[in-house]
Amino acid sequence: MSAGLSEVSRIVDDALGVYADDAASVEVLESFRARLREPLRLAVAGIVKAGKSTLLNALIGERIAPTDAGECTRTITWYRYGSTARVDLRLHDGRRISRPVRRHEGRLVLDMGGYTAEEVAWIDVAWPSESLRSTVLIDTPGIASLSVENSVRSTDFFIPRDTPTAADAIIYLLRHVHAEDLKFLEAFRDTAAGESQTVNALAALSRADEIGSGRIDSLLSAAKIADRYRRDGELRALALDVVPVAGLLAEGGRTLRESEFIALRHIALMDRAARDRLLLTVDRFTRATDDTALSVDVRRGLLRRFGLFGVRLAAALIRGGATTSSALSDRLVQQSGLVEVQRFVDDQFRGRAFALKARGILGSVERLVRERPRPNTAGLLASIERLTAQSHDLRELSLLAELRTAPPALDADTLAEAERIVGGAGLSPVRRLGLGDDAPPSAQRERIDHLLAHWRSLAESPLTDRHTADLCRGVVRSVEGAASGLLTADAGEAGDGRVAASDAVLSGGPAA
Numbered sequence: 001m002s003a004g005l006s007e008v009s010r011i012v013d014d015a016l017g018v019y020a021d022d023a024a025s026v027e028v029l030e031s032f033r034a035r036l037r038e039p040l041r042l043a044v045a046g047i048v049k050a051g052k053s054t055l056l057n058a059l060i061g062e063r064i065a066p067t068d069a070g071e072c073t074r075t076i077t078w079y080r081y082g083s084t085a086r087v088d089l090r091l092h093d094g095r096r097i098s099r100p101v102r103r104h105e106g107r108l109v110l111d112m113g114g115y116t117a118e119e120v121a122w123i124d125v126a127w128p129s130e131s132l133r134s135t136v137l138i139d140t141p142g143i144a145s146l147s148v149e150n151s152v153r154s155t156d157f158f159i160p161r162d163t164p165t166a167a168d169a170i171i172y173l174l175r176h177v178h179a180e181d182l183k184f185l186e187a188f189r190d191t192a193a194g195e196s197q198t199v200n201a202l203a204a205l206s207r208a209d210e211i212g213s214g215r216i217d218s219l220l221s222a223a224k225i226a227d228r229y230r231r232d233g234e235l236r237a238l239a240l241d242v243v244p245v246a247g248l249l250a251e252g253g254r255t256l257r258e259s260e261f262i263a264l265r266h267i268a269l270m271d272r273a274a275r276d277r278l279l280l281t282v283d284r285f286t287r288a289t290d291d292t293a294l295s296v297d298v299r300r301g302l303l304r305r306f307g308l309f310g311v312r313l314a315a316a317l318i319r320g321g322a323t324t325s326s327a328l329s330d331r332l333v334q335q336s337g338l339v340e341v342q343r344f345v346d347d348q349f350r351g352r353a354f355a356l357k358a359r360g361i362l363g364s365v366e367r368l369v370r371e372r373p374r375p376n377t378a379g380l381l382a383s384i385e386r387l388t389a390q391s392h393d394l395r396e397l398s399l400l401a402e403l404r405t406a407p408p409a410l411d412a413d414t415l416a417e418a419e420r421i422v423g424g425a426g427l428s429p430v431r432r433l434g435l436g437d438d439a440p441p442s443a444q445r446e447r448i449d450h451l452l453a454h455w456r457s458l459a460e461s462p463l464t465d466r467h468t469a470d471l472c473r474g475v476v477r478s479v480e481g482a483a484s485g486l487l488t489a490d491a492g493e494a495g496d497g498r499v500a501a502s503d504a505v506l507s508g509g510p511a512a
Contacts, residue, residue: 008358032361040353041136046173048142051206051247058250060131064108074117079137082126092121158188168356169349173206185238203239209246209309237405245337252306253332261325268318351427355393396422399474408468421478429482448483
């Protein structure tokens with residue numbers, strides 16, 4: 001456990017000692033202690049039929065989240081790593097009911113054993129997938145569902161009244177930006193952030209392959225729309241980025257079977273005129289025809305797994321050189337946008353796991369102390385205040401949100417630079433500093449000197465208002481943190497002279 005998480009854990013333990021005689025408080029605090037030991041909790045949310053479960057399957061790399069309408073899709077389902085597969089129903093009355101693990105045609109069957117969604121608080125699935133070692137994934141019913149109960153379940157989960165949200169971050173799937181999407185994201189941000197006001201959502205433009213009537217260039221059209229949404233003022237304040245993703249294509253690519261590859265290769269090698277006729281529409285693809293030896297059932301199966309766009313794209317990729325099932329799988333995943341989603345989750349959410357967890361837990365412990373004061377809670381409040389003030393990871397979350405929601409009086413280029421420095425485009429030192437991965441140490445030092453001088457001068461200028469000056473000082477700390485990471489690493493390779501240079505830069509003096 002990192003030093004920061006150890007300190008948060010100590011605060012939770014101290015609170016447990018103070019409230020040992022309060023059963024309700026103990027239960028909440030114990031849940032915080034367990035949360036600190038868990039990987040990042042990443043929830044997938046969105047309106048009904050946005051493709052949440054399909055994307056979740058793609059992230060896991062197996063077809064275990066149900067995508068058809070059923071009782072289990074009306075409940076919240078947690079997917080976490082386990083050495084053996086296990087499915088448990090967690091009922092509202094506290095009982096834990098184990099269910100058999102069954103698969104049908106490669107897909108996990110979640111059998112609720114006669115229990116209704118109203119009786120089940122959540123479904124807990126343990127699965128031996130490497131993807132789940134570093135992330136707990138949470139599938140949720142659709143927001144704005146025709147079923148009021150389904151919407152309420154998701155809303156109560158993401159936006160609880162008296163406790164921090166159970167998710168550290170979310171991927172929010174949208175088809176178009178509707179008022180309902182903005183309303184939900186704003187409520188989640190305010191609830192998840194509390195007083196720290198962070199932004200911890202990724203917006204995914206889902207089912208991107210269906211944009212442009214499933215043409216082969218659909219993903220290019222989706223990328224242009226995502227870029228337009230990315231610059232939208234309202235959405236920009238609520239989501240760190242907008243990424244187009246074709247969930248069905250991603251799921252199909254990650255779970256491609258050899259028999260499916262053989263069928264897709266057959267289509268790719270057909271006479272062009274016959275292939276074009278077959279792939280013209282869904283009706284043409286699934287009707288009886290002499291153009292192909294593939295049965296109607298096989299073609300319907302391909303349509304369910306990949307969609308018509310996916311079949312068209314797979315055929316084109318095979319003709320372009322994807323001559324094995326593994327090669328086709330890799331190229332489908334690359335085309336789907338899944339890699340961009342995974343990269344974002346690694347850069348922004350896993351990289352900030354400490355801050356995302358600590359922010360909600362510290363805020364909740366502080367609220368508990370203020371609502372239920374005890375004679376010996378002053379030390380708890382002091383510890384929370386000290387850790388919050390000392391942890392720049394926590395401050396950066398607020399800085400990023402401020403730049404998105406209440407930008408200071410700086411020009412657009414300066415604001416963009418500030419956002420990049422505090423980690424808006426990624427957490428690696430070179431990305432924060434706007435350098436290439438191959439930048440030599442001399443270029444690194446020159447860039448660090450320039451940024452420190454620039455942002456210190458802004459912070460100290462008599463023309464700078466207090467809010468902007470505070471933000472500039474936060475940016476300076478982020479530059480210093482990036483410099484420490486870069487120059488300390490270089491010093492390990494180059495010797496003590498580089499350490500001296502690092503110390504000089506961070507103290508504001510000239511670099512050696």
